[in-house]
Amino acid sequence: MFQQISDLIGRYRVFLITAHERLDGDALGSELALYHLLQRMGKEATIYNQDGTPENYRFLEGSDRITNELPALDAFDAAFILDCSELERVGSEAEKIAAIPRLVNIDHHFSNGGFSDTRLIDPQASSTGELICRLLAHMGFATTREMATCLYTAILTDTGGFRYANTGKETLLAAAGLVADGANPQWISENVYETNPPARIRLLSAVLPTLTIDEGGRGGSLTVTQQALKTAGASPDHAEGFVDFPRSIRGVEISILYAELPDKRFKLSLRSKGNVNVERVARVFGGGGHINAAACRMEGKIEDIHRRVLEAVRTSGGS
Ligand SMILES: [Mn+2]
Structure with a gap:
């Protein structure tokens, strides 16, 4: 699975990244980490979401470049569908997005039926962010501070602040690795949880x-x-x-x-x-x-x- 995705990233150039409607920290953090990875590899990446970015996630680097208007889709070689158990979860443009020649689904929901040929699905993973961490490790790509911040946010929020049953040893090890790569737990928690209007x-x-x-x-x-x-x-x-x-x-x-x-x-x-x-x-x-x-x-x-x-x-x- 990892190799297939890494080959696909190597082979193609223009990528769409999207996730489910009613965005959460896992969807946004995963999208942005992947976006930063693709940019650093010299690829062209666009994040499209049906819904706007909730205020408490706008501290994530790159969130101001997310578009909520569906771009012209014929330019894309492949689309990453993140944190979605079904393609329909991306919202009302799902059908149009499905026409992009290659779909890559990265997800951790139990109910995922496997709607794309290329996919990375593990219901044991705490979050899609944790799966992206594994993908980065497989690709041997250094995690930058901005990527680490996005992925830590993904894991933090999908585990309810490391409280839910999906918080396991692997989750905490992944989070520790992200802190080593520059994620600041206190600053991230403050931005996510303590910025109520x-x-x-x-x-x-x-x-x-x-x-x-x-x-x-x-x-x-x-x-x-x-x-x-x-x-x-x-x-x-x-x-x-x-x-x-x-x-x-x-x-x-x-x-x-x-x-x-x-x-x-x-x-x-x-x-x-x-x-x-x-x-x-x-x-x-x-x-x-x-x-x-x-x-x-x-x-x-x-x-x-x-x-x-x-x-x-x-x-x-x-x-
Ligand atoms: Mn999730």
């Missing part, structure tokens, strides 16, 4: 009083209303990650974030711990997702919605 914290303070704890302490929820957004001078993006607050409470296994949409409907984000399946709960209301993370949309008054969701948790959630 004040509006986000104002929104949090408006939202925390809506906390509910139900089902004998197993279920927790928060509600973001349009009014709260207005009061805090915040945008819906600022509530990203709020669903983790109820989930962080001792004993809570299912966490729900209700976000009111301008059309009065609610967008639900559901998270769970361990074997508790929130995908089945979301499916009851026409949504979907994974065992531990799912979403759906519902209409009605928040009290009624909450009651219906708890009922669904009782009948279809749980382990």
Whole structure:
């Protein structure tokens, strides 16, 4: 796998790099590390993402050169599709990107079915960033400080700050290698985790009083209303990650974030711990997702919605 990818990089010249919609640190860090590698090898590389780069990742070198407008695709020899288990994950331009003559998929999701001929897939890896580290080692290419910073960010964020079950010995060794190559853990963590805009914290303070704890302490929820957004001078993006607050409470296994949409409907984000399946709960209301993370949309008054969701948790959630 490594050799195939390294041969392909050697043989061709113009590369597209892309990743999934709703970007995270792994997607961006992996894209930018690969971008820096290709540039240093004298190749032409363009990063295209459907969605914009979240503010807290704009410290990564090269992030200002990412485009959100699909470039003319006939110029590309090959495309790297990073951190995607399916090609569709890149967003609405997936079909056009699929027409690039060679696709290379680097990914670590369990559900990856192998949509490209050339691929590097290992569900045991913590992150796509960790796989790029292995690729660099195989190619014998020195990791520069900027590449190390991007890859450390990828691994840091996909392991939830080295806390999740995917944090293993290999992960920590890879991270240690990146620190040796110039990544600064404290500076990176500060940029990723401690650069909240004040509006986000104002929104949090408006939202925390809506906390509910139900089902004998197993279920927790928060509600973001349009009014709260207005009061805090915040945008819906600022509530990203709020669903983790109820989930962080001792004993809570299912966490729900209700976000009111301008059309009065609610967008639900559901998270769970361990074997508790929130995908089945979301499916009851026409949504979907994974065992531990799912979403759906519902209409009605928040009290009624909450009651219906708890009922669904009782009948279809749980382990
Ligand atoms: Mn990832």
